[in-house]
Amino acid sequence: DSGVTQTPKHLITATGQRVTLRCSPRSGDLSVYWYQQSLDQGLQFLIQYYNGEERAKGNILERFSAQQFPDLHSELNLSSLELGDSALYFCASSSSPLSEQYFGPGTRLTVT
């Protein structure tokens, strides 16, 4: 158990819909990262927050957004969903931007 929690574990929704994935970092960790893992793209970094502020952006689509709240939990919002958005979405946390990341169990999103 990494100490990072993600909800829900599974999510099935239709194209065009909007979903929110939630992540609670390990106690004391200020940095939160979001990743997308799919068979064709592998593990892709999406976005990182540190203590509520966006610090780095990766291959995140404009239809996706994220935020980190004052209690340090983070949410990833995916809108206008397409079939190709079906993937595992991981959240990770670390105590500082340059230290090792601890991954949550992931949310499996299926878009039908």
Next chain:
Amino acid sequence: AQSVTQLDSQVPVFEEAPVELRCNYSSSVSVYLFWYVQYPNQGLQLLLKYLSGSTLVKGINGFEAEFNKSQTSFHLRKPSVHISDTAEYFCAVGRSNDYKLSFGAGTTVTVRA
């Protein structure tokens, strides 16, 4: 920009045999390096990391890796594998002036009895 190349996508190996997973990276700045393991239907778990200091790094479950700056490599090794080592292994590289980790495509290790 940086890239991470895991040279083998699949590595079949017999139980108690040694295994080496190869990882090469490209970067114009100093890096820090990680190996993660992903067991079926689970998240990624840190195996080991190199931040600075000794180039031979020991991790959990008997794994070790060696950082070779001249060859820009960070190969992972285990002298004797178990069935339970069957998993996907990811090499990850971060740059000292950046907050992102770049992951390799992964190497699937299948251990057979």
